[in-house]
Amino acid sequence: QAVGSSSAAQIITLTNSGAASLSITGIGLSGTNAGDFVQSNSCSSSVAAGASCAISVAFKPAAAGTRSATVTITDNASGGLQTVSITGTGTASAASLSPASLTFAGQAVGATGAAQNVTLTNSGNATLSITSVALSGTNASDFAQTNNCAPSVAAGASCVVSVTFKPTTTGTRTAAITFTDNASGGSQTAGITGTGTAPSASVSPASLTFASQTIGVTSAAQIITLRNSGNATLSITSIALSGTNASDFTQTNTCGS
Helix, strand or coil: CECCCCCCCEEEEEECCCCCCEEEEEEEEECCCHHHEEEEECCCCEECCCCEEEEEEEECCCCCEEEEEEEEEEECCCCCCEEEEEEEEEECCCEEEECCEEEEEEEECCCCCCCEEEEEEECCCCCEEEEEEEEECCCHHHEEEEECCCCEECCCCEEEEEEEECCCCCEEEEEEEEEEECCCCCCEEEEEEEEEECCCEEEECCCCCCCCCCCCCCCCCCCCEEEECCCCCCCCCCCCCCCCCHHHCCCCCCCCC
16 A cells, blocks of 8 residues: 555454343554544444444555554443554655766767766655656756656656757856655656857957069068867868969968868
């Protein structure tokens, strides 16, 4: 029976098989977990000879595991009072996350990186009901998630949430993924961190001026340095000369792609 919920009742029948009226002094619950059970009865203060009455017992466990108590009927029957042992098992879900957080390495702004997974495990002995799996936090929109968790995870089973990172700007980006469910202890949250990266190109100097040069004679070379001061690789498509007198100049470079 799920912790905190009430079971259907079970019935104990008390029968007076003697020839005289049975006087009942009390019907009560006792034992280690007596508070986990409730009883009601139709026995009143006596049961006529040959008649019966019913004692109804329901189970509402306060904790997981085996719970036990005793129903005791105190009366004037020969042989003394009567007892009935009661046992029930409380069940509860217990959720855990692995890993407890995700960290994405540098990812180019506007590009989606490889997914990382968070596994939610139900280590309890009752079904884990999932209300929602959601992203939240300062930069939640930089992350996306898909999962196979809803609507429930069986006892001993797991589900997986796949998270991707697509930064909208450079720098540290943070969010959290929260599982809202009926696990004891409340919801579970995994922190997520990623770093957005982007190249930043500059040239030095910004222009070159050659001294007077004899027509048809090649001058000494001058150097332009291209620097990537960003935190992501700079992809080079081409380096080319253009302009009115482009054919009067030549260039070579070590820049690659």
